[in-house]
Amino acid sequence: MKKIAIIGAGISGLCIANLFKDHKDYQVTIYEKRNSIEMEEGYGIQLSVNSVKLLNKMGFTSFDEKEKFNPKKIDFYEIRNSKKICDLDISKFNSEDCKYTTLKRSKLIQFLKNKLDENIIKYNHSIEQIDYDKDSIKLIFNKNKITCDYLIISDGVFSKGKSLIASNKSKPIYNDTIAIRGSISRENLQNINEENISLFLGADFHCVVYPINNNKNCNFIGILKHKLSSNEQENHNLFTESSFVKNIKLKLSQKVSQSFLQSLQNIQLFPIFVSKNLYNPPKNIFLLGDAFFAFSPSFAQGASQSIEGANELYECLINNNNFYDIRLKRVKMINSRSNFNQFAFHLSNPIMTTFRNIFLKLLTNNKKFLQSYLGKIYKS
Numbered sequence: 001m002k003k004i005a006i007i008g009a010g011i012s013g014l015c016i017a018n019l020f021k022d023h024k025d026y027q028v029t030i031y032e033k034r035n036s037i038e039m040e041e042g043y044g045i046q047l048s049v050n051s052v053k054l055l056n057k058m059g060f061t062s063f064d065e066k067e068k069f070n071p072k073k074i075d076f077y078e079i080r081n082s083k084k085i086c087d088l089d090i091s092k093f094n095s096e097d098c099k100y101t102t103l104k105r106s107k108l109i110q111f112l113k114n115k116l117d118e119n120i121i122k123y124n125h126s127i128e129q130i131d132y133d134k135d136s137i138k139l140i141f142n143k144n145k146i147t148c149d150y151l152i153i154s155d156g157v158f159s160k161g162k163s164l165i166a167s168n169k170s171k172p173i174y175n176d177t178i179a180i181r182g183s184i185s186r187e188n189l190q191n192i193n194e195e196n197i198s199l200f201l202g203a204d205f206h207c208v209v210y211p212i213n214n215n216k217n218c219n220f221i222g223i224l225k226h227k228l229s230s231n232e233q234e235n236h237n238l239f240t241e242s243s244f245v246k247n248i249k250l251k252l253s254q255k256v257s258q259s260f261l262q263s264l265q266n267i268q269l270f271p272i273f274v275s276k277n278l279y280n281p282p283k284n285i286f287l288l289g290d291a292f293f294a295f296s297p298s299f300a301q302g303a304s305q306s307i308e309g310a311n312e313l314y315e316c317l318i319n320n321n322n323f324y325d326i327r328l329k330r331v332k333m334i335n336s337r338s339n340f341n342q343f344a345f346h347l348s349n350p351i352m353t354t355f356r357n358i359f360l361k362l363l364t365n366n367k368k369f370l371q372s373y374l375g376k377i378y379k380s
């Protein structure tokens, strides 16, 4: 039996463990640095049909209907005048049991965790050292040492596992944007269709509001352009410092209405770091999820790609195919779309935004374009 060690119990690590857990030829163990799985309540996640299809294989069809939502459209608005630009029917990519889904991130994590035996996850295991040669892989954690046949590194965008094998050559870079996360009650949302995803476009800022279940609360995520000095980027406490939070809220108040800002709850700020380059690890070591490549969030594909990547890696290991090359193609395609979305969503020049809006109206009704821009991603 081959031993697989997985570093990190996020969406990607939990997914790959779920895929291998019943395979008689493999034994999986997840090593997680925290003392429990991160279950921060409240914040939402979008799953496009490509990942829902794969989750269904893990039993997602029986996921509680009350705890998820299936938006039909993305409604595009201009922030400055709240005027609707156009809408995009994402339900066109749905099938009977496979629909674009929004839900709380914690509910997805809980679903993936509950499908695993308790003893698969070893908590309080932070990776310290990785030694490998062509025959074996040795891992050193703060407490103990283990050996394995395959190592899957899925410890997120700031992957320590990756920096250990890549000698810090593949660090993520700050994307000059801050994510503002929060929740908002449906009753505070006026003039929008609360059954859909609402995407507001503004100068150097865009935000998205969507329901995460059948209850009252909606998820809010804003992406604000904001430069940080290198000292600020290194400062892990910056995003909870009251003067910094106040400054960002002030910037936000210039983008959204006062009443909207006041109805936002549980606001939290996160710097957005993205991958700059790719790293092909040595034999029998694999990077997964954000550790493989972290995208800008403007295409909402991070979690879906973590799920898709896990499935690809499973298939590749079983069939002895080259995972890196297969994943690379997908990553390049999604990364270019994510970067283009961010550029188009944040335009500030009035002439450019007028053209953008005209194109948006045309393209959201153009079947060929939608098939090529979204269909290629959603129907993998």
Ligand SMILES: Cc1cc2nc3c(=O)[nH]c(=O)nc-3n(C[C@H](O)[C@H](O)[C@H](O)COP(=O)(O)OP(=O)(O)OC[C@H]3O[C@@H](n4cnc5c(N)ncnc54)[C@H](O)[C@@H]3O)c2cc1C
Pocket (backbone or CB within 6 Å): 007, 008, 009, 010, 011, 012, 013, 031, 032, 033, 034, 038, 044, 045, 046, 047, 125, 126, 127, 154, 155, 156, 157, 159, 160, 161, 179, 221, 270, 272, 288, 289, 290, 291, 297, 300, 301, 302, 303, 304, 305, 306
């Ligand atoms: C603002 C924002 C909004 C987003 N919105 C969406 C969205 O709507 N839809 C979507 O699909 N995606 C979204 N994403 C992206 C998505 O959240 C990530 O791509 C996804 O969670 C990556 O999962 P992961 O398992 O690779 O990493 P993570 O979720 O980061 O998990 C990594 C795990 O590894 C553990 N770990 C870390 N270091 C170590 C170590 N040294 N040793 C052992 N364990 C370790 C951590 O504790 C954690 O449990 C968003 C991202 C951002 C920043």
